Amino acid sequence: MIDIKGVHKSFGAHHVLQGVNMKIAKGESMVIIGGSGTGKSVLLKCILGLETPDAGSILVYGQEADQGDRDAFLARFGMLFQGAALFDSLPVWQNVAFRLLRGAGKLSKTDARDLAVEKLRRVGLRADVADKFPAELSGGMQKRVGLARAIAADPEIIFFDEPTTGLDPIMSGVINELIREIVVEMGATAMTITHDMSSVRAIADKVAMLHDGAVQWSGPIAKLETSGNPYLDQFLHGRAEGPIEAVR
Ligand SMILES: Nc1ncnc2c1ncn2[C@@H]1O[C@H](COP(=O)(O)OP(=O)(O)OP(=O)(O)O)[C@@H](O)[C@H]1O
Numbered sequence: 001m002i003d004i005k006g007v008h009k010s011f012g013a014h015h016v017l018q019g020v021n022m023k024i025a026k027g028e029s030m031v032i033i034g035g036s037g038t039g040k041s042v043l044l045k046c047i048l049g050l051e052t053p054d055a056g057s058i059l060v061y062g063q064e065a066d067q068g069d070r071d072a073f074l075a076r077f078g079m080l081f082q083g084a085a086l087f088d089s090l091p092v093w094q095n096v097a098f099r100l101l102r103g104a105g106k107l108s109k110t111d112a113r114d115l116a117v118e119k120l121r122r123v124g125l126r127a128d129v130a131d132k133f134p135a136e137l138s139g140g141m142q143k144r145v146g147l148a149r150a151i152a153a154d155p156e157i158i159f160f161d162e163p164t165t166g167l168d169p170i171m172s173g174v175i176n177e178l179i180r181e182i183v184v185e186m187g188a189t190a191m192t193i194t195h196d197m198s199s200v201r202a203i204a205d206k207v208a209m210l211h212d213g214a215v216q217w218s219g220p221i222a223k224l225e226t227s228g229n230p231y232l233d234q235f236l237h238g239r240a241e242g243p244i245e246a247v248r
Pocket residue numbers: 011016034035036037038039040041042043
């Protein structure tokens with residue numbers, strides 16, 4: 001379980017997180033929504049221990065996020081970054097197997113390549129994609145490769161940062177469904193940041209809305225439309241009027 005309690009984080013006079021509380025159960029898919037600049041990425045970095053909160057605590061399966069063996073801690077996570085973030089100079093299979101080719105438990109090249117091909121197949125890509133370079137692939141295929149990389153080491157926890165950015169609605173739907181299927185199949189705990197409401201509906205078990213440095217609403221996906229929460233309603237319906245200022 002990921003347990004976030006009273007997390008504060010400021011940059012100078014800019015108080016980005018001002019008491020964030022959130023619990024994500026094992027195997028649950030939590031989607032975090034909120035306007036630009038509300039601190040979603042900062043929260044994610046705090047969970048990964050890449051930023052240290054000024055106050056509060058974050059426990060990942062009982063372990064403090066910014067303490068202990070960093071490599072072992074990070075090995076538990078898979079990440080799909082915005083824009084897939086592939087290494088242009090490496091063929092697809094080496095992108096997928098990036099972590100498996102390094103570190104203490106590294107695999108042989110042959111085993112790593114076999115595993116990469118298997119993961120590529122899982123995300124709907126044929127084996128011949130393995131030897132191509134990222135620049136030769138469409139945006140949707142690059143996302144699939146990013147997803148294959150995120151699941152390559154069978155992580156317990158997967159983060160999806162804006163998984164559908166830059167994709168057309170149909171490809172977004174395909175990627176959302178794939179994410180959902182894979183998360184369920186792996187029994188992984190998932191945390192997704194997105195502005196895309198179709199992702200929220202496809203991926204989430206639970207939703208948390210971040211605004212003014214805190215979680216303004218959180219609940220199961222089934223309650224999204226009937227929450228009666230003015231922040232959530234304004235966000236869902238894209239209204240300029242409401243408690244969220246349109247100029248930020
Ligand atoms: N290292 C940093 N130094 C100073 N300010 C920072 C730093 N990291 C983030 N911020 C500020 O914190 C605020 C929240 O940023 P963050 O990237 O978490 O927003 P976000 O909710 O993920 O936005 P978006 O949806 O646009 O990606 C922003 O105003 C940003 O400028």
